[in-house]
Amino acid sequence: MVENNQAFGWLMKSAVSALLPTATTSNAIEGCNDVSVLVEGVARDFETLLSAVVSSSAAETATDEKSTSCDAPTNGCTENNNNSLTKDNLTARLDRIKTLLYEERSASSAAVTSNNGSINLNWTPGVATEVFKCFIASSNNDDNNSEQQDLLPKLLQNLPSLPFEARKSISAIFNYLLVCGLDGVDAIQFASVSTAFGAYVLERASSIIGTFVHCHDCKSQGKSEGGSGGGGGDNGVDITLLCGSMLRSSLRHAAIYRWVLDDANCQQLVYPFLDEYVHDPNFDVSSDALETVRVMFTGLAAPTGGGNGGSADGYNDATDAAYEEYKQQMEATAAEFLERKYDPIIMDRINNKCISSNANYMTRRMSLQLLSTILLNRSNFNVMMKYISSSQNLVTILCLLRDPSPHITLDAFQVFKIFVANPGKPPEVVKILFDNKFKLIKYLSGLHKEREGSDEQYRDEKGLVIATLEGLELES
Numbered sequence: 257m258v259e260n261n262q263a264f265g266w267l268m269k270s271a272v273s274a275l276l277p278t279a280t281t282s283n284a285i286e287g288c289n290d291v292s293v294l295v296e297g298v299a300r301d302f303e304t305l306l307s308a309v310v311s312s313s314a315a316e317t318a319t320d321e322k323s324t325s326c327d328a329p330t331n332g333c334t335e336n337n338n339n340s341l342t343k344d345n346l347t348a349r350l351d352r353i354k355t356l357l358y359e360e361r362s363a364s365s366a367a368v369t370s371n372n373g374s375i376n377l378n379w380t381p382g383v384a385t386e387v388f389k390c391f392i393a394s395s396n397n398d399d400n401n402s403e404q405q406d407l408l409p410k411l412l413q414n415l416p417s418l419p420f421e422a423r424k425s426i427s428a429i430f431n432y433l434l435v436c437g438l439d440g441v442d443a444i445q446f447a448s449v450s451t452a453f454g455a456y457v458l459e460r461a462s463s464i465i466g467t468f469v470h471c472h473d474c475k476s477q478g479k480s481e482g483g484s485g486g487g488g489g490d491n492g493v494d495i496t497l498l499c500g501s502m503l504r505s506s507l508r509h510a511a512i513y514r515w516v517l518d519d520a521n522c523q524q525l526v527y528p529f530l531d532e533y534v535h536d537p538n539f540d541v542s543s544d545a546l547e548t549v550r551v552m553f554t555g556l557a558a559p560t561g562g563g564n565g566g567s568a569d570g571y572n573d574a575t576d577a578a579y580e581e582y583k584q585q586m587e588a589t590a591a592e593f594l595e596r597k598y599d600p601i602i603m604d605r606i607n608n609k610c611i612s613s614n615a616n617y618m619t620r621r622m623s624l625q626l627l628s629t630i631l632l633n634r635s636n637f638n639v640m641m642k643y644i645s646s647s648q649n650l651v652t653i654l655c656l657l658r659d660p661s662p663h664i665t666l667d668a669f670q671v672f673k674i675f676v677a678n679p680g681k682p683p684e685v686v687k688i689l690f691d692n693k694f695k696l697i698k699y700l701s702g703l704h705k706e707r708e709g710s711d712e713q714y715r716d717e718k719g720l721v722i723a724t725l726e727g728l729e730l731e732s
Contacts, residue, residue: 285348289356291383294349295390299407301346302414308339309417343419350425356383357432361446368442375442384449388433392456409463412502415471415495427498434505454509461515465506469525471499472533472545493538500544504557507548510585513555517593522600526552530605534619546622553594553601553630555586584635591635598642607652617661624656624667631674644675647684654692658699666704669718676721686730693725700725 288294360383368375391408412430415423434457437443437450457464471492506512516525529552533545551557594601609615610623631640643649653675656668675685689696700722708715 281345282348285345285352288352291353291356291386292390294353295387295407297349298346298353298411301342301349302407302411302418304342305339305346305417306410306414308342343422347419347422347425350422350429353387354425354428354432357387357429357436360384361432361436361440361442364442364445365440373441375444377444379445381436381446381449384433384436384446387429388449388453388456391429406460409460409467412464413467415498416492420494423495423498427502430502431505434502435508438508450509454506454512457506458509458512458515461512465503465512465516465525468499468503468506469528472496472529472536472541493540496541497544500548504548504551507551507555508557510582510589513586514589517552517589519596522597527600527605530601530610534610534623535615537616539618542616542619543622546619546626550626550629553590553626554633555588555590556583587633587635591633591639594630594636594639598639602639602643607649611652611656617664620656621661621663621667624664624671628667628670628674631671640674641678644678645682645685647682647688650675650685650688654688662704666707669700669703673717673721676724683731686728689725690728690730693728697722697725 285294285297360381364379364381408430411418411426415426418426433453434450437445437447440446507516515521529545529549534542534549536542536545606623606627611620611627615623630636631643653668653672657665657672659665659668675681676689678685681689700718703718704714708718
């Protein structure tokens with residue numbers, strides 16, 4: 257432990273707690289309200305686990321053909337027991353930090369609600385501020401190597417080596433610090449923490465965001481890494497889902513969002529989702545990747561509620577105006593990106609890969625939904641006009657409109673109606689629609705007829721499409 261103590265010397269104020277018996281240590285963690293003590297313990301436990309992983313790998317390499325059972329004359333059993341205790345303590349400390357954050361938010365939200373929405377602007381979130389400061393303290397310590405001492409990025413980069421529940425707590429804490437100032441009736445009270453933590457993540461975006469994206473490649477993690485943390489997980493899938501959640505929380509910050517969509521980062525951070533991750537055979541991984549793609553291309557992530565007790569839809573007039581401004585800013589960034597990258601994103605990947613017949617059912621369906629969302633967003637007017645002016649795109653959608661799956665045909669209709677509603681159709685688009693209009697009218701008349709009784713919007717839109725086709729004529 258000498259090397260560990262030297263590397264994490266700034267965190268050794270509470271080293272005595274590590275010497276307590278198991279039950280006492282567990283009780284002490286559960287009752288601890290001192291964030292700095294808890295984070296110090298997390299750093300110490302993490303360094304111990306990391307050293308054990310390195311030592312174990314080295315020992316396996318050196319004694320590849322030797323027995324590693326408890327009957328062998330080694331200290332393996334003792335080491336395993338110590339590692340198990342360290343994992344338990346690490347998990348308990350992270351869970352306690354998460355609980356303290358959620359308890360503070362619950363109390364804050366309750367206070368605002370009980371005061372009829374009145375917010376005390378003089379109050380500051382002490383727990384959230386302390387958690388943020390403690391997790392980044394190492395990077396501001398001039399006496400130590402910042403690369404070696406940066407605790408949070410190291411935790412994120414070594415998720416496969418951590419216990420399952422510890423991974424979940426790290427993700428929850430990370431997400432909380434990023435979004436606690438973005439959602440909820442009391443969001444303004446937590447805005448300083450969210451802003452500061454977002455700036456911290458942006459400074460280390462190459463490492464942190466790069467880790468999140470790389471973790472979507474389950475093949476690169478493999479069974480050994482996925483299971484090395486012990487206690488849950490499915491060959492790295494759980495890590496992928498946690499990293500997807502943290503990536504989407506990061507994208508809610510405008511500066512991080514713009515950085516990810518920058519031309520210099522697209523190849524490494526955006527394209528892999530459309531080239532590989534949305535096509536993953538694991539349903540959870542592909543669905544999560546598609547949700548991340550939706551956030552990337554629309555600029556809007558679902559509100560998280562800012563932690564336990566926060567209200568995702570609890571806005572007042574001031575925050576409504578601020579959110580509307582934020583929404584327009586994010587949508588404008590997304591629109592500019594899609595217009596700039598129209599061919600590599602829309603044509604080469606969404607059209608030719610994600611909604612092609614070679615893609616799996618769920619990828620095709622969710623990609624169609626994403627495409628209609630993009631085209632119907634007013635911010636994407638230029639992208640929409642470019643897409644619906646292409647006869648090739650119309651043929652692609654017409655093929656999907658005859659797909660055996662009723663869900664695919666319904667989603668294809670949401671895109672097809674935009675082609676028909678366009679008052680400035682190019683001659684080649686008009687010709688395709690005119691040549692097929694009687695077949696289309698007959699087909700559309702029976703398309704999802706069962707929905708017309710319960711879905712008034714669908715009934716009206718389908719009626720308008722049919723009426724427009726009926727009145728379609730070729731220009732002489």
